[in-house]
Amino acid sequence: MSEFFRGRGPADPGLALFLNAGDPGLDLLAELVTALDEAGVDCLELAVPFPDSPTDGPVVRRSAARALAAGVDLDAVLAFVAKVRPALRHTRIALLADWRHSVRPAGLEEFLLRARDAGADATLLHGLPPLARPRYLEAAERIGQPVVTTCYPGSGPEVLAESARFASAYLYLVAHYGRSGTAPPDRAALAPVLARLRESARAPLAVGFGVRSAADVAAMGALGADAAIVGSALVAEVERSLESGGDLVEELLAFTGGLQPGPAGPHDEQPRNEQPRNELPLS
Numbered sequence: 001m002s003e004f005f006r007g008r009g010p011a012d013p014g015l016a017l018f019l020n021a022g023d024p025g026l027d028l029l030a031e032l033v034t035a036l037d038e039a040g041v042d043c044l045e046l047a048v049p050f051p052d053s054p055t056d057g058p059v060v061r062r063s064a065a066r067a068l069a070a071g072v073d074l075d076a077v078l079a080f081v082a083k084v085r086p087a088l089r090h091t092r093i094a095l096l097a098d099w100r101h102s103v104r105p106a107g108l109e110e111f112l113l114r115a116r117d118a119g120a121d122a123t124l125l126h127g128l129p130p131l132a133r134p135r136y137l138e139a140a141e142r143i144g145q146p147v148v149t150t151c152y153p154g155s156g157p158e159v160l161a162e163s164a165r166f167a168s169a170y171l172y173l174v175a176h177y178g179r180s181g182t183a184p185p186d187r188a189a190l191a192p193v194l195a196r197l198r199e200s201a202r203a204p205l206a207v208g209f210g211v212r213s214a215a216d217v218a219a220m221g222a223l224g225a226d227a228a229i230v231g232s233a234l235v236a237e238v239e240r241s242l243e244s245g246g247d248l249v250e251e252l253l254a255f256t257g258g259l260q261p262g263p264a265g266p267h268d269e270q271p272r273n274e275q276p277r278n279e280l281p282l283s
Contacts, residue, residue, distance in 0.1 A: 002146070003121055004092050004170045005042050005204040005227045013221030015260050016043035016094070016206055018231035020060070021077040022067030023049070024238060024248055032249050033084050037091040039253060040260065042227060043170075043206075045094045045124065048077045050101035055126070056232075063235045066242075074102045074111075078118040085119035094148055094169060095120040099127040108132070109139050116145045122169030124148035137166050148172050151197075153189040160193070164201035171201050172229065175209040187223060194224035214259050230259055 008014035017036065021029065033044060049067035053060065074097070081093055095115050097103050103111045103125060115123050123145055128136060140147045146169040151159050153173070163171055175190060190207060197205055207220045208229025220228040237255045241248040 002169055002203045004094075005206070008042065008204070008226050010221045010224050010226065013217055013225055014042035014204070014206075014227035015217060015256070016045055016208070016227055016229040017041055017234050017256060018045040018047065018060075018096075018208070018229060019234065019238070020047045020049045020063045020067045021080060022070050022072030023063040023235075024242065025070060026072065026076065026080050028248060030080070030084050032252060033091065034087070035249050035253055036256065037088045039257060041091050041256060043092045043094060043229075045096050045229065045231070046077070046081070047096040047126075048072075048074050048098070048102045050098035050126070053098070053126070059232045059236045059239065063238065074106060078114055081115075081120055082118040085121075092121040092169075093119070094122040094124050096124045096126060099125055099129065099132070103128075108136060109143070112139055112143045112145045116143055120145070122146040122148050124150070124172065140168075150174055153186065153193045160197060161200065164197050164199075167201055167203040170204040170206050170227070171197060173197065173205060173207045173225070175207055175211070187219060190220075190225075191223045198224060217259055230256075 005014035019029070023029075024032065036044065047064070049064040049072055051064060051068060053064065056064070077095070081095065085093060097111065097115075106114070112123065123140065124147070125136065137147065147166065148169045148171070149163040149167040150172045151163040151174070153175070155163070173190065173193065175186065194205055194207075204226035205224070206227040206229050207223070207225045208231060211217060211220060211228045211230050212233040217228040217230075234252070234255065237252055238248065241251045
């Protein structure tokens with residue numbers, strides 16, 4: 001059973017948040033992640049920053065640029081995960097990395113080994129070439145690193161089936177094509193796809209792209225998702241707080257508190273370093 005969104009479901013959808021590692025700076029980010037864990041946030045999609053993302057809007061691209069300008073790279077992000085992960089009681093970390101910028105230069109298997117050993121609960125690869133996908137899935141299964149798979153409402157039947165089959169952390173249903181933060185989810189298009197994925201997926205189903213409010217989170221649950229992913233709206237709050245010089249942790253906690261559908265469940269009462277790792281097969 002996946003470690004992600006445990007105890008959540010369409011009636012009580014979980015919450016995943018996206019941030020670029022290094023925006024805010026890693027010391028402040030460590031404080032923020034601890035606070036989010038204490039607040040019961042289910043998942044942090046933590047990106048190794050990379051430039052010129054074709055799937056991200058201007059807010060996320062500016063965030064990545066700030067992190068890159070601060071010198072944050074794969075080594076720094078893995079060290080950060082290794083530092084914060086053992087103390088987390090509730091929040092899982094899905095490490096997002098770009099194939100061309102981070103994964104291919106490191107080597108696929110080396111990247112997966114280092115992500116696992118640092119404590120990443122899952123990996124999510126951006127820009128993974130289709131020809132490299134079977135090698136990635138095989139290596140992740142062999143190494144014991146859970147993966148997040150992705151698909152779109154408009155994906156073909158074979159892509160939907162593959163995404164459902166190989167998701168061992170959670171399946172990320174990207175609400176629409178285009179760049180993040182540019183359009184709200186198309187609810188009419190999402191409902192039948194979620195129902196179809198539910199028939200075969202063994203991992204939780206999460207929807208992102210355009211999710212910005214508590215109403216959006218609740219709506220994703222009503223459509224059949226186990227969780228909603230908030231990215232651009234949160235990153236915009238980071239940018240606003242950095243520009244205003246406010247208390248970033250306090251302000252982001254207030255923002256995320258307004259997104260959460262409910263309190264964390266009674267599970268996950270042990271610190272993360274006392275929990276067994278998820279060794280689910282990928283097929």
